[in-house]
Amino acid sequence: MILLAYLAGSISSAIVVCKIWRLPDPRTQGSGNPGATNVLRLGGALPAITVLFFDMLKGAVPTYCAYLMGIDAVSLGLIAIAACLGHIYPLFFGFKGGKGVATALGAMAPIGGGLALCLIATWLLSVLITRYSSGAAIITSLSAPLFTWWLDDRFTIPVAMLSTLIIIRHKDNIKRLLAGTEPKVTDKKLNKK
Template structure:
């Protein structure tokens, strides 16, 4: 699937559409794509957003922007912090000090972890599913997923601080490309079972997802926009784990002693 940007000109107005597969007929007057002219109409993809000068509806663009903002706000909800607080624990001063689900497991137990993990995953998955249901292009869907991840890592409710995007980013990847996410999930489980170190499991899972995305892209089974998102998410997760990587190098990284 490819994403196209088609500019259409008429005598009275200028419209710019962001388009993607599949290719339903979208009638238009005199239209040009780059240097190509298609008199009387053209065949193009689903309209994702429109910016129209000199009249005309703008709802697709408004809806897309609103969904991005909602995704960011959704991602900003600190479910792990709220769940831990219900257990009488302040994550910011307990365990590793991180406001992520792994620290909930470490400080509050597995039941609290399951609730926190579910919340962190839903806040990434639901906006992404909504973007897909609205028929947005792969690029637009990726922007929505990225907004959810950004909200999790730079929450407006936590002074633009947050978690490390593993659960929220993973849920976005799972929604976009299950064949990328599932090997990563398996890698996380195996690595965590062996090492009992959440950071090692998360970094291993991220690496596996990056490789899986490259393979599927090469096989033509993954839109380029989704592959780029996965690689960007991998880079973000590695960056956000830089303190963990330092502790791993010095042998001081936190290890789970008790799972249940």
Template structure:
């Protein structure tokens, strides 16, 4: 019964649509009607600006962290906290408070890793930043980070690097979440292939995407 309660709390916490509410109540804009129509961090940055984007990222990340550390805060050790964090990611992706149409799970997934494996998160963050600089695309950097996450959760424990031992629940959840992130970026993948993806004003844009005039 305890695990069900924590799963429910994590899901509801993850379901808080930070970007959507910030846009509607402070900017008078529904993110679902602008840009990519996504309510996550990237579209918030694009439509509402840096301040709103940073707040949304912090809030979405915090949802994952709080959900993950919640069992430990209450001294509950019967199950792995990564399992509870996964339900926050599920809530963020399919939020009950926003018609089950949420973000792409990147920020909340980062929050879960911050609460469970912070050093591993730093590694993936470095991968993300390098990919972002080379491509100038948040979407591609997210996809590459997800792919690296899948590969390294299978390899790193064998060398006791960052992930000291195999935790098969952690491995399964990371692979599942990373796969979800990639699937949620399928429209971005199509735009990247056609060199029409949205860019950030930083980096090398090595794939020569055509800059969106509306950015």
């Protein structure tokens, strides 16, 4: 399941969607990050929503299948991390992937609708207030283990594992946020970061 999750994660939705929509390669344009936020800047809402959906799906499917197989909580966390690592370091796309936020959200969603709603609401509220996708991702990642502990404490450790991975992946964004140079979601034209 770990290997299958990694392989599923390695299918880069952003690159595939950009090819289908004939948009620039998100690894070389905009922020240089092959994720939904950069695709939003490059091609608008519909391609970005498509990327978001498929990035979440590749986290949700392996984790939920493993859950149905009765795999223990810590192993579920490892499977979810494997899907995110596939997204971050995709085998099929030269190991240059995105931040893993949507894939992690997808992996956490099967825990329960309440958790998914809390995470989505936290991200949306954070991005509306700050206008920073990365800042919203960091805030949501910090909140996720607390929400999980409150709603279904069996999965607190795997969610904390995923959250740690997402925060580590955002280390450059954290530096830019502190320096005041991080691009906002509304920034249309960016030099590759």
